[in-house]
Amino acid sequence: MPSITGPEIERLIQLLARLPGLGPRSARRAALHLIKKREQLLAPLADAIRVANEKVVVCSTCGNVDTSDPCVMCRDPRRDDKVLVVVEDVSDLWALERAQVSNGRYHVLGGTLSALDGVGPKDLNLDKLLARVTEGGVEEVILALNATVDGQTTAHYVTDMLSHTGVKVTRLAHGVPVGGELDYLDEGTLAAAFRQRTTL
Amino acid sequence: MPSITGPEIERLIQLLARLPGLGPRSARRAALHLIKKREQLLAPLADAIRVANEKVVVCSTCGNVDTSDPCVMCRDPRRDDKVLVVVEDVSDLWALERAQVSNGRYHVLGGTLSALDGVGPKDLNLDKLLARVTEGGVEEVILALNATVDGQTTAHYVTDMLSHTGVKVTRLAHGVPVGGELDYLDEGTLAAAFRQRTTL
Structure with a gap:
């Protein structure tokens, strides 16, 4: 043409x-x-x-992108050093910040472990995570990873890696999305939501 | 936030x-x-x-955008000076070129007449169209305007404007889109397709 x-x-x-x-x-x-x-x-x-x-630079502490290093999240003195939220990607960090769910610090892994895609522990920002936790001051690591197979594999790996540090490791709850209809949910989500039901 | x-x-x-x-x-x-x-x-x-x-500049002949003036369409010696295809917008010119339906020259109006939006004849690239036709050499003006109310109003206006020049003015056929199903078509399109049916 x-x-x-x-x-x-x-x-x-x-x-x-x-x-x-x-x-x-x-x-x-x-x-x-x-x-x-x-x-x-x-x-x-x-x-x-x-x-x-x-x-634009990648924050050498947490892996976030910003125009300064350390980034605005690591610099902010009002944030809680005791809580460390681990995410796969910067977009997840932005999503959590929009929802304003945590006042803790963040750590961006830069992906998930994936045997299929050949992503191993060395390819992720894991050493720095271990260093930050070992350094002390962190009381809880919240794994805010996607509820995919790779995300959950990574969550297990991180839990293992951090087990000797004595830090509390938590993950996000599974359940019915707000506004979601039961009829359209998959069985795994329904079962998880049922198991983890809360008292009213 | x-x-x-x-x-x-x-x-x-x-x-x-x-x-x-x-x-x-x-x-x-x-x-x-x-x-x-x-x-x-x-x-x-x-x-x-x-x-x-x-x-990027707007072609002073036809209203197309290009990095040269006259644009690649007006410059091309293999194109047919006898046919002038009138379109609303540059995107329409590109769409027609992708379909490779015409080897003629183009003229971009830059919009349609619209009483609601306050677009009058002075706001469109009409004077230059009349000048190009009056100049001679053009035998057919094809109005490739959208089949919307504003597009059709503009088509009538252009037909009127060119009536004294003696040039042949045509418009695109209405009908069933290729791959379209009759059941999903509006009555206006069906009626037009029926009226303008062709012999096999």
């Missing part, structure tokens, strides 16, 4: 199409939108991406 | 969320993806957006 538009715009479309949530068609729409809103969107976005590219 | 991440990343998320097809949640995912794929995606995208911002 002959080129419809200049190679520069084609390249922009191709790069936008690699963003999660955008396919080839929506990337074209996004590129056109950018070009039309040049002053309000294209120029500011160019600037924001350049700044992000220059400034 | 206290900031989860640095203001630079927040700003990137806010700008990404203004792209069509991305909401606040997918913008966060896209931003994280960009940050993680720094070398492969973030830096090239920054570059592509900067280049687009510097180079």
Whole structure:
């Protein structure tokens, strides 16, 4: 097919199409939108991406991404050093923060153990987790990992790894999602919710 | 809510969320993806957006966007000067080119007449269309406008505007979309398809 538009715009479309949530068609729409809103969107976005590219660092303490090291979570003096919430990914940290469920510190593993994908303990941010717990001051490690096979395998591994430190290790509850209907839930979730029922 | 991440990343998320097809949640995912794929995606995208911002121009002949003026469509010597395809938007031009339905030239109106949105003839790229047709050489104007009320209003207006030039004005056929099922089609489309049935 002959080129419809200049190679520069084609390249922009191709790069936008690699963003999660955008396919080839929506990337074209996004590129056109950018070009039309040049002053309000294209120029500011160019600037924001350049700044992000220059400034973003991975926090050497917890693995979060931020524009400073240590990150805003590790720096905040109002957070509770006694609680350490372990998550797979930065997006999980953001999700927990949006829900405002914990005032503790975080630790981002950067993935889960996966035999299929060849991800072993050395590939995760585990040494630093052990170091942080061994250092003292942490009383509870909350494993906020996904309820997938890989997430649960990782949870077992971390529990084992931390067993000699004497720290309390907990995991999130399984159960019926708020607003969820029993009829649409899988048997595993229903069984877990039944087992862990609470007194009213 | 206290900031989860640095203001630079927040700003990137806010700008990404203004792209069509991305909401606040997918913008966060896209931003994280960009940050993680720094070398492969973030830096090239920054570059592509900067280049687009510097180079993109609106073609002074047809209203297409390109990095050169006249655009690749108006420049191409193999295209047929006798056929002029009128579209609402650049995205429609791209859609027609992907379908490879026409070898003619294009003319982008930049919208449709809309009493509700206060879009009048002066707001569209109509003067230039009349000039191109009056200039001579065009034998057929194909109105490839959306089959919406505004699109059809605009088609009538353009037909009126061009009536004294003697050029042949046509519009796209209405009918059953390829792969479409009759049961799911609206009555207007069915009636149009029935009226304009063709002999096998």
